[in-house]
Amino acid sequence: MNIGKLINLKVIGDQRGNLISLESNKNIPFAINRVYYIFDNLPNVERGFHAHISLKQVAICMSGSCTFLLDNGLDKETIVLNDRTKGLLIEGLVWREMKDFSKDAVLVVLASDFYDESDYIRDYSEFKKRVNS
Ligand code: T46
Numbered sequence: 001m002n003i004g005k006l007i008n009l010k011v012i013g014d015q016r017g018n019l020i021s022l023e024s025n026k027n028i029p030f031a032i033n034r035v036y037y038i039f040d041n042l043p044n045v046e047r048g049f050h051a052h053i054s055l056k057q058v059a060i061c062m063s064g065s066c067t068f069l070l071d072n073g074l075d076k077e078t079i080v081l082n083d084r085t086k087g088l089l090i091e092g093l094v095w096r097e098m099k100d101f102s103k104d105a106v107l108v109v110l111a112s113d114f115y116d117e118s119d120y121i122r123d124y125s126e127f128k129k130r131v132n133s
Contacts, residue, residue, distance in 0.1 A: 003070040003077045007087040030112040037108045041101035048097040051121045056091040056112040064105030071095040073131030
């Protein structure tokens with residue numbers, strides 16, 4: 001079972017190089033309200049360790065690589081992001097952890113909503129309770 005969905009982003013290439021366009025409700029399956037990016041990662045850092053109540057996100061590793069561990073409370077999945085032509089869609093109640101950031105990793109995340117700490121579940125037992133309710 002796939003918890004995260006990989007979206008193939010169409011590359012528009014010509015003799016000058018490549019271009020990818022990201023559009024709300026087209027190749028990105030929600031209206032984009034926020035973009036953030038994670039970079040200059042120190043060695044062996046792990047991030048995430050939370051779920052979201054309603055946020056939808058697409059994560060694209062623009063350079064380098066990193067690994068997502070996704071957990072829907074029943075199944076777990078590991079996804080390596082190392083290709084800027086693929087976006088990882090995470091929606092629904094999914095616990096996520098990120099690790100193995102390469103030194104040059106730049107992880108760009110498109111989000112369906114503005115930053116709101118009240119949408120985060122940062123406690124794993126609280127996450128499990130919600131999954132089972
Ligand atoms: C997610 C994964 C993939 C803001 O002020 N605005 C923002 O838009 C974000 C994303 C974070 N922040 C603040 C909140 C914390 O004080 O920046 C600090 C670091 O955030 P956090 O520890 O949540 O970062 P990660 O890398 O663990 O998680 C992030 C996103 O927060 C989260 O939504 O799904 O990346």
